[in-house]
Amino acid sequence: MKIKRHGALISLMAAGALALTACGSDQNTPQSGGNAGAPAPTNTAPVDCGGKKSLVAEGSSAQKGAMEVFTQAYGAKCAGQQLAYTSSGSGNGIKQFNGGIADIGGSDSPLKEGDETTKAQERCKGNPAWNLPLVFGPVAVAYKLEGATDVTLTPDVLAKIFSGAIKTWDDAAITAANGGKALPAKPIVVIYRGDESGTTDNFQQYLGAAAASSWTKGAGKKFNGGVGQGAQGSPGVADAIAAADGTIGYVEWSFAQDKKLSMAKLDSGSGGVALTGETAANAIKEAKVKGSGNDLQLDLKALYASKTANSYPLVLATYEIVCSKGYDADTAKAVKAFLTVAATDAQAGLADAGYSPLPQEFQDKLLTAIKAIA
Missing domain, CATH: 3.40.190.10 (Periplasmic binding protein-like II)
Known part of the structure; x- marks a missing residue:
């Protein structure tokens, strides 16, 4: 593993x-x-x-x-x-x-x-x-987007992506999260766990705690976003993200690393934070x-809603x-x-x-x- x-x-x-x-x-x-x-x-x-x-x-x-x-x-x-x-x-x-x-x-x-x-x-x-x-x-927000190797997302933007409110990578909210730099004008393809999963539950709990006004779908082991394509298990999610341009999904860090997927930085209010051992340990x-x-x-509610600097709260x-x-x-x-x-x-x-x-x-x-x- x-x-x-x-x-x-x-x-x-x-x-x-x-x-x-x-x-x-x-x-x-x-x-x-x-x-x-x-x-x-x-x-x-x-x-x-x-x-x-x-x-x-x-x-x-x-x-x-x-x-x-x-x-x-x-x-x-x-x-x-x-x-x-x-x-x-x-x-x-x-x-x-x-x-x-x-x-x-x-x-x-x-x-x-x-x-x-x-x-x-x-x-x-x-x-x-x-x-x-x-x-x-930790859980990575993994993506594949040709022409973009450094992507920062806020909890609010993530909630809107995974509920279908933001549909393209060049959306103004994503541009703002990346310091005014526009990403490629491509459709966003959400990949989620099609099977019931604690990873899904934790991810949705994170969105509910960190972006309460934008994520109204609740939590639970079944993905409630109503958008995207389901994949079976963590390997299925990682494979689906790696297979097509414009994809984004949530998956355990190890699987994102194994497939060499790009991983978004999370900006909870103190700037974009990359997923590393140190930043996840800071958050826990x-x-x-x-x-x-x-x-x-x-x-984990307090952890998910944390705005602590240099911490990656999605675990x-x-x-x-x-x-x-x-x-x-x-x-x-x-x-x-x-x-x-x-x-x-x-x-x-x-x-x-x-x-x-x-x-x-x-x-x-x-x-x-x-x-x-x-």
Whole structure:
């Protein structure tokens, strides 16, 4: 998975989020590249192996590479134990978890209050499900526009592009965002995730927070803009953007890098900011944990609306969704063992897979939650 180029970012972002709180898809992922390097966690924990021999997990593509590392470490630590992960998208991950098919659901956004949480509680035999974030990563606004290699967009302009109010690259609002420099007079082709996706949910939440007056379409895992062409999964979005001139879409940074796509700078009020590890890490400091107890879901609204200089606020978190209680005894034992290995022993292998180890304080919070699963 070619996300090593921002491996250090994940650790910095998670560390920033947790420090301030004191104590969210498809079958393919890019190939590995270089790693910026992050220190391995020092925390370890005893693992009570056993229980269900073959766990089932499904969901977000953003965590697919990490899940492969976790599964390998789990098998090595607990002989004969396995986990099968299907990267089918966040929406499917939640559906399969709530339907009792997946033991663990993977999503780029936490369970939504209402139908999702109600079904999750029913699945967990009347007990709440917990959202446990394991990976943080930025979302690129990627584009292909011959004759333009440096594009700056404001949240207001983005909202109007993705709702169809701005239709051409030489629109006056885009020209103004680029300091009076007109871009080529070509039609804008919006590319969006055709499948239900936490990436879409986060992107629409960002537009709603940063451009509330221009984005009235709401959020959710289904794209609500009413314009453009849908593509399946992150690879499909990246491929569609790369295939045609005039395209623009939202996709995880790793996929934009893998396809060598141009990425727009975001101007939230302090000038255009390019997506880098440093600028995304600067932005994540605005995030806060809003979940109670061992439910560690994040409130990213303040981050998305931030106007902090030299920060890139469009980021998402990937969650593992699990039952706090309600598994049968064998499944609960195996889920706890897998997550414990993932949060400890497996961390040493994340750098080579393109991720960074969890920061110590967040690892501690995860272990507390994992131990409480019954």
